[in-house]
Amino acid sequence: MTSIHIDRVSKWFGHVVAVNDVSMTIGPGITGLLGPNGAGKTTLLSMMAGFAAPSAGTVTLDGDPTWRNEQIYRHIGMVPEREAMYDFLTGAKFVLANAELHGLSDPGAAAKAAIDTVDMQAAADRPIATYSKGMRQRMKMAAALVHRPSVLLLDEPFNGMDPRQRMHLMELLRQMGSDGRTVLFSSHILEEVEQLASHIEVMVAGRHAASGDFRAIRRLMTDRPHRYLLRSDDDRRLAAALVSDDSVVSVEVDSEEEALHVQTSDFGRFTVRLPRLAADHGIRLYDVTPADESLESVFGYLVQS
Amino acid sequence: MNSTIARLTATGLLRGWRGLLLALLPFVMLALALLVRMAFGIDPEITSGLLDTFNLDTVVPLIALIVGTGAIATEIDDGAIVYLLTKPVARGRIIVTKLLVAITVTLLFAAVPTLIAAIVVTGAAGTVTWAYTVAATVSGIVYCAVFLLLGVLSRRAVIIGLMYVMLWEMLVTGLVDGARALSIQHWGQSIAAELAPDAITASLSLPVATTLAVLVTGMAAWFATQRLRSLTLAGDS
Structure with missing residues (x-):
């Protein structure tokens, strides 16, 4: 059981305030981070993943700060929005490299299990450069899952996916959530969040606009x-x-x-x-x-x- | 040293246009060495022109620039570095591994061809040959560390590195003697001049050149580590 605590966090870039005095706790299960583009979702996710320092406030993972602390990656799996991977590698070698970097005792077995989980065995020996967007997304998932993290952070994971791939990924995330893992994904599409997350956090213009059960927030909206x-x-x-x-x-x-x-x-x-x-x-x-x-x-x- | 990072870095460096360019530069140098040897025989002036002006001034820094920045800047640019950074691997280890790979590749494509070209134009593996090889090795190592740091600091690492080589090392140090104290190339030459003082001119004393080379390499690696620890990947929004 791992939780991320965001306590009175603000983040500004020069004069632009990207995240404004946000407090929330992300616990086990699936949480959707919802908000329009530019609402500060990616910045907030970056701070949770230790890739941006809060200008004010603290972001901690079970009490440990996430900034400048590479040990948190033993517990965190991150699926970034950006496409770039080591495209010259095959999917299998990419996931294996991720397993090795985690220092796992049997990286080969871990990589194979992760590729099986995302159902990418058939294309695993092809170079990543030949993958479709949905296949990339699944290999990114495999890389993030290879060390069986208790926290999974996904930035706009459904962007550019076709409906079948979307359903497959949703099923996978549901499974992770019911296993007791902390799964947080960001999205600017209401319907995606509705289908997947029972708990949502809404960000608007850098502020934490709403938090809680999806149905209650949906009612507020209607x-x-x-x-x-x-x-x-x-x-x-x-x-x-x-x-x-x-x-x-x-x-x-x-x-x-x-x-x-x-x-x-x-x-x-x-x-x-x-x-x-x-x-x-x-x-x-x-x-x-x-x-x-x-x-x-x-x-x-x-x-x- | 981390073998996975080393493998990824080396593969990234040696493939595509970068690999081609890395192979092309020493090839041109070796071809020139053969040509001048056949045309003019053994001539100290031509030896210095090829190994000093062409090789140490141009080929070595260019190769180190391609390798030093390519070892990390490309991954930071396209975002693939996130797969190295989301691991419980000390940032210092990432930098040291990448630096060692960059140095190895640079020595392979800059120092080894220097040795062969020097044997070709001098006709022997004598002190002059070794002196030029040492100069290429020393400056190659320091360049790698500095260009790797540039790659972590700036998205325009290649341009900044190129300006340093073209403007500072090629132009300013030729006009102002004092500028040579801040020239990586001259540190290498000053160390190598101990071996062959007749062929290579030292602009700094051996202790000063050695201290500067070691200090700058170490500081660049340390600073690159600090910057990598604080690397911000805040995305587009």
Whole structure:
């Protein structure tokens, strides 16, 4: 059982604050580190893996600092986002080299077991340079698993993978999680995290926006006020009808765009009520567009709440 | 020394365009040696022109530059170094291993060809031959350490190294005598001049040149280790 503790950690590069006063504990099981691109996920992962020093605060692995401490790699397996490996080696020799570098007593057996785990026996004797992105990712996993680490850190592991490879990797990570290992992966895609992690940590603009059970956070995300842009054959009459509905917080008539900006507090009710209201008043709806469905705005809402 | 790191480093160094370039430079030098020997016989002036001006000024530093930076800068650039760094291996051991491999390869492609070329142009394995070999060996070792350090410090290690060789060693030391005290090439020559004072000119005394060579090699390896311990791989975001 190994945990990573992040205590009041900030990281800045010159004037840019990449991570801002973040505290969290990553324990056994699968944790998803979710956030839009540039939210500071990679920086946070780098600090956990000992590849960046916190500007303030501490990052420890079972009490030992991760920065400038190569002994942590006895417990950590790291799957970096970057593609580069020792491309001139075959997959088997690459994983073997990783096993040797860990000083394992039987590196050959360990390498073979790791390659079997990621199901890459068939391509193991081919040079890495000939691998597809998904095959590389699996060999990177094998290299990270070769010393059977208790902590596995993965930076955007599903990027560029096809659905079949994605499912295979998810299955593998689930297995690791149920074995009691601490698995942390970063992603900017909500659905990936939803499928894999029960526990999530959300980062937005360098800040720790939310933490906990995925379903609770998902509910927070869907229950937030939603904005819509509506167009109809009679915007003013539609506005009047909408104002009288409980689910609507505000309505603005935009005469320049010939549209209505509507804010609703109850997403579920509004989507049911709107077509009925329109039908009851004999109004034709031309356009119903959610105005704030981008991931950034969804995450942004979490920061405010 | 770590045999896995040594194997990875050596393979990385000797393959592709880098391996070709490493083989080409000594080949050109040996071909020139043969040509001048056949055309002019044994001539001390031509010997010095080839072994000093061409070999020690150009071939040795270039080979050490390709090898010294290639031993680590390429991996830092493309990020593959992460597979060495995520291991419980002391950073000093990584640097020392890479330095020893770089020195071995440099000596193989710079000092050995110097020895052969010197035998060809002088006609014997005499003191002049050995003196040039010692000069190439000493400067090759120090260059490797300095260029390896550059590779850890900067993404522009090759350019900075090239500027040091072309501007400082080739130009400035020719114009300002004092600049030779900070020239790796002149440390090697000053040590080698003890063997053949008639053929090679010493610009520094033996103790000074030896101290500087040893000190700079050791300091470069130490500093490279410190920088590798603090290497930041913060990624793109």
